[in-house]
Amino acid sequence: MTGSTPADDDESFTETEQRETVRDRYTAVAAETTADSDSYTGTDCCGETETDSDDTTAETITGCCTNDESSKEWAEQVGYQSAEIESVPSEANLGLGCGNPTAIANLELGEFVLDLGSGGGFDCFLAADKVGPDGLVVGIDMTPAMIETARENRSESDTENVEFRLGEIEHLPVSDETIDVIISNCVLNLSPDKQQVFEEAYRVLCPGGRVAISDVVLTAALPDELRADLDSIAECVGGASRIDEVETLLDQAGFQDIQIEPIDETRDFIREWGDDRDLDDVLVSARITGAKPSG
Numbered sequence: 001m002t003g004s005t006p007a008d009d010d011e012s013f014t015e016t017e018q019r020e021t022v023r024d025r026y027t028a029v030a031a032e033t034t035a036d037s038d039s040y041t042g043t044d045c046c047g048e049t050e051t052d053s054d055d056t057t058a059e060t061i062t063g064c065c066t067n068d069e070s071s072k073e074w075a076e077q078v079g080y081q082s083a084e085i086e087s088v089p090s091e092a093n094l095g096l097g098c099g100n101p102t103a104i105a106n107l108e109l110g111e112f113v114l115d116l117g118s119g120g121g122f123d124c125f126l127a128a129d130k131v132g133p134d135g136l137v138v139g140i141d142m143t144p145a146m147i148e149t150a151r152e153n154r155s156e157s158d159t160e161n162v163e164f165r166l167g168e169i170e171h172l173p174v175s176d177e178t179i180d181v182i183i184s185n186c187v188l189n190l191s192p193d194k195q196q197v198f199e200e201a202y203r204v205l206c207p208g209g210r211v212a213i214s215d216v217v218l219t220a221a222l223p224d225e226l227r228a229d230l231d232s233i234a235e236c237v238g239g240a241s242r243i244d245e246v247e248t249l250l251d252q253a254g255f256q257d258i259q260i261e262p263i264d265e266t267r268d269f270i271r272e273w274g275d276d277r278d279l280d281d282v283l284v285s286a287r288i289t290g291a292k293p294s295g
Contacts, residue, residue, distance in 0.1 A: 013230055015192035018239075019168070022190050023143050025234040026119070029094055030145035071095035075122075077269050078214075078285070079103060088125040089153040097185035098236070098266060098285040099214025102126045106212075110134040111180040114204065116169045116197070116213075117141055117187030121150035121162065127183060128162040137162040138179075140169060170196040174204040182211045186285075189216055189239040194246075198253035205292045211255070213288040216270070217262065218242045220282040237273070240283060255290035262286045 071093045075085045079100035085093060102123055107113065107130040115124050118139025128137045139162065141147050150164040167173040169184075170193050182201050191197050201211055218240050225232075232238030241249075243260050250258045266285035273279050 012228060018192045018230060018233060019142065021230040022234045026141075026143045027145045029096065030120070030143065030149045032094075074269075078266070084126055087129065088122055089157050091149070092120040092122040092125055092153045094120045094122065097122075097214065098216055098270075099185060099263070099287065101183040101185050101212050101214045102130065104212045104214075104287050104289060105181050105183050105210075107131055107135075107181060112178060113137045114172075114174060114179045114182045115139045116172075116182060116184035116201070117190070118150060118164060119146050119185075121153050121164065123183055123185055124150070124162050124164070125153070125157065125159055128159050131161065133161055135161055138174065139164045140167050140172060140174075142166065142168045170200060172200045172204055176203055177206045179204045180206055180209050182209070182213075184211075184213045184215065186215055186236050188213060188246075188288075189236050189241070190233065191239070194241065195249050195252065198249050198255070202253045202255065202292055207292060208294040210291045211250075211289060214285060215246075215288055216240045216283050217246060217260065217286045217288075218282055219262065219284050222282055235273070237279060237283065243286070246288060250288075250290045254292065256293055258290040260286050260288050 072082075072085055074095045075093055076082065078098060080103075084100075084102075096119055100123075105113075105127070107127055109130075109132040111131045112135060113124075113127045113131060115127065115137065118124050118141050121139055124137045124139040128135070131137065139150055141150070141164065144166060147164050147166050154162060154164070165173050169187065169191060182205060188194060188197060205211075216236055222238070222240065226238045229238055243262070246260055247258055262284045263286060264284065267280035270283050270285065271278070271280040273283075
């Protein structure tokens with residue numbers, strides 16, 4: 001059963017168009033990390049302006065990373081410790097996300113971890129340190145430029161127990177029952193088929209495996225114009241679901257011990273996601289956890 005999504009409720013765009021819009025956005029973010037890129041101005045992905053070859057303004061990157069702070073300051077704001085930030089390759093921190101899933105995953109030595117929407121690999125490198133050399137972390141991202149960025153970051157570090165695979169989170173390139181823990185950071189809301197994401201997560205988890213997700217959820221009805229807007233969806237706004245909807249999706253996929261904990265403090269940075277929108281009135285980051293039955 002497919003959960004309710006903006007693509008289901010609005011016929012102005014297709015799931016393919018939604019994925020393409022999201023992919024284009026994060027290709028642009030990845031381009032910002034390329035030292036010789038002449039397509040962007042500024043020092044990081046947050047709130048920067050894309051220009052074309054004629055230097056005319058095309059689009060301002062907003063949402064998910066719209067504050068004017070550095071990526072390090074952003075990471076501290078959403079829940080990472082300074083020591084964690086400094087322990088990973090600097091270009092892995094792209095200033096994306098809305099929480100710290102590795103802080104709620106309770107990772108143990110030797111575990112196999114899967115990161116849905118791994119971006120530059122920030123959470124993957126943190127998880128790799130926690131699971132140790134006998135563990136493994138696999139990052140999945142549908143944006144080739146992000147996979148390239150993450151692999152470059154890995155080659156510049158001494159991390160050997162992490163790998164990055166190109167793929168969609170609705171169709172994971174991972175074998176059945178091979179993963180102990182799934183993490184994700186502000187990516188689920190981008191999917192046009194969230195039910196399929198959770199069913200795939202359930203498939204690849206070992207019995208007793210768990211999910212630990214940081215994502216945005218709705219606390220009030222989202223204006224129709226945002227829900228039906230592709231750019232709003234790509235900015236981690238238009239595709240957000242209500243808490244009860246996320247609970248239902250997890251339950252229908254087979255998960256147990258489901259907990260969704262809104263974090264009121266995150267309204268502070270969500271408020272910065274748009275100067276012309278009071279998003280903190282309808283949107284908040286949450287810790288989302290659940291477990292696959294042991295037998």
